Amino acid sequence: MGEDSRETMRVLDLITAASTHLAEKGVENARLEVELLLGHLLGLDRVNLYMAFDRPVTEEERDAFRALYRRRLAREPLQYIIGSTGFREVELKTDSRALIPRPETELLVGTALDFLAKRESPLFADLGTGSGAIAISLLYENTEASAIAVDISDDALLLAHENARAMGFEDRIGFVRGDMLSALEGHGPFDAVLSNPPYVRTGDIAGLDPEVRDFEPGNALDGGRDGLDFLREIAVKAHEYLKNGGLVLLECEGGQADDTAAVFQQTGHYIEIEVICDLAGKKRLVKAVLR
Numbered sequence: 001m002g003e004d005s006r007e008t009m010r011v012l013d014l015i016t017a018a019s020t021h022l023a024e025k026g027v028e029n030a031r032l033e034v035e036l037l038l039g040h041l042l043g044l045d046r047v048n049l050y051m052a053f054d055r056p057v058t059e060e061e062r063d064a065f066r067a068l069y070r071r072r073l074a075r076e077p078l079q080y081i082i083g084s085t086g087f088r089e090v091e092l093k094t095d096s097r098a099l100i101p102r103p104e105t106e107l108l109v110g111t112a113l114d115f116l117a118k119r120e121s122p123l124f125a126d127l128g129t130g131s132g133a134i135a136i137s138l139l140y141e142n143t144e145a146s147a148i149a150v151d152i153s154d155d156a157l158l159l160a161h162e163n164a165r166a167m168g169f170e171d172r173i174g175f176v177r178g179d180m181l182s183a184l185e186g187h188g189p190f191d192a193v194l195s196n197p198p199y200v201r202t203g204d205i206a207g208l209d210p211e212v213r214d215f216e217p218g219n220a221l222d223g224g225r226d227g228l229d230f231l232r233e234i235a236v237k238a239h240e241y242l243k244n245g246g247l248v249l250l251e252c253e254g255g256q257a258d259d260t261a262a263v264f265q266q267t268g269h270y271i272e273i274e275v276i277c278d279l280a281g282k283k284r285l286v287k288a289v290l291r
Helices: 011-024 030-042 046-051 059-073 078-082 103-116 133-141 154-167 180-184 202-207 229-241 254-267
Strands: 084-087 090-093 123-127 146-151 173-177 190-195 242-251 270-277 283-290
Touching: 011 030, 011 059, 030 046, 030 059, 030 078, 059 078, 078 084, 090 133, 090 154, 103 133, 103 190, 103 242, 103 283, 123 133, 123 180, 133 146, 133 154, 133 173, 146 154, 146 180, 154 173, 173 180, 180 190, 180 229, 190 229, 229 242, 229 254, 229 283, 254 270, 254 283
Parallel strands: 123 146, 123 190, 146 173, 190 242
Antiparallel strands: 084 090, 242 283, 270 283
């Protein structure tokens, strides 16, 4: 996007120029991102943005868009710039205090929902809650459930609490600062222990996309040398916090699923251990049910 052009510009002209430039800088889905960015600025959803394609953009609006657009050019994630993202059926506040909820984590929520639907007034733990996406989605879709959400980051817990308060769930969720399972002492027992823990190998972090590497909190990414530090800990110790027949459900990177399932098997505590693939056929979850 040129800095010196001040001729009359329509919404469509601005979208075309900005998305072309953004794509040239290596950003995927540039057109979609520009539409979402401009729609956010103008207070329009995508349908109404399309209906406004011929609307002139004021100089003030162009200046405001440039400020947001420069942040995206610097590879700040769109969700942080806009300040929210959709996750299953809820809209969550997002900022640099926690990882951005990913669409692939929706599989964990759906799988947990199927299990919790068979339990009466279920209580579950969400370890490494971040923005609260997993816990809040489950509470929204299972109105009988309650949760304990754990994170080692005060900032992340504050964000999760803000999201819970916005949904009116404060009386159904407790927040505990601590390091994964150790934070559950004195709570439970639980029908399910759920986690999308840090599982990026330490040596792989430098090669991540700049949106992730440079903007999202590193302690929410780093899973140790082999990426299994937290996965292994939960697999070994989660049984201590579960009701009989309780569920452990973990998200991981495809190559780690079999290793994590093997740790569950070695404990001897579980009657059902399963690796679950996402829609692309990639190993995504490890499920274990306590004897």
